[in-house]
Amino acid sequence: MLFEIISAPDGTSPQWVRDAWIGVRFQALQAAPISVQTRAAGSGTSILSLLRAVAQGKPLIVEKHGYPAQARDLLGLLSLQNADAACWYLDNAPQMLDPKQVFILDVQCCRSIDHLSTPE
Numbered sequence: 488m489l490f491e492i493i494s495a496p497d498g499t500s501p502q503w504v505r506d507a508w509i510g511v512r513f514q515a516l517q518a519a520p521i522s523v524q525t526r527a528a529g530s531g532t533s534i535l536s537l538l539r540a541v542a543q544g545k546p547l548i549v550e551k552h553g554y555p556a557q558a559r560d561l562l563g564l565l566s567l568q569n570a571d572a573a574c575w576y577l578d579n580a581p582q583m584l585d586p587k588q589v590f591i592l593d594v595q596c597c598r599s600i601d602h603l604s605t606p607e
Contacts, residue, residue: 488514488515488517488518488554488599489512489513489514489515489599489600489601490512490513490515490554490592490597490598490599490600491510491511491512491513491597491598491600492508492509492510492511492512492513492592492596492597493509493596493597493598494509494595494596495508495509495596496508496553496592496593496596497593497596498549499549500575500576500579501575503572504572504575504576507565507568507569507571507572508565508572508592508596510568511561511564511565511568512564512600513556513560513561513564513592514556514560515554515555515556515592516554516555516556516557516589517554517555520552520553520554520594521552521553521554521555521591522550522551522552523550523551523591524548524549524550524551525548525549525551525591551591551593552591552593552594553591553592553593553594553596553597554591554592554594554597555589555590555591556589556590556592557586557588557589557590558583558584558585558588558589558590559583559584559585559586559588561590561592562576562577562583562584
């Protein structure tokens, strides 16, 4: 199923990074949304990054309801639109490059589309 991101997704990344997703078109792994508990982007896996997230009051685990997509593919699409936003993920959530990593895009920020052509 094909989708376009039409509003900034929820999350712990900075607002400018979340805003950069608007307009990205992607292939979801399945047509129906899923609900899962997931680690917040940018919370990292090292002890230092986990302590930093807790000190900043950021949640470590969040409930997501959305469309699953391959994280690495999504970052590639984001980099075509906003390289700085994609670099934020590389610096703060490098696990997103793992080919097994899935990113969940919020239902309310996506709309289904017929094809992946560039918007007019």
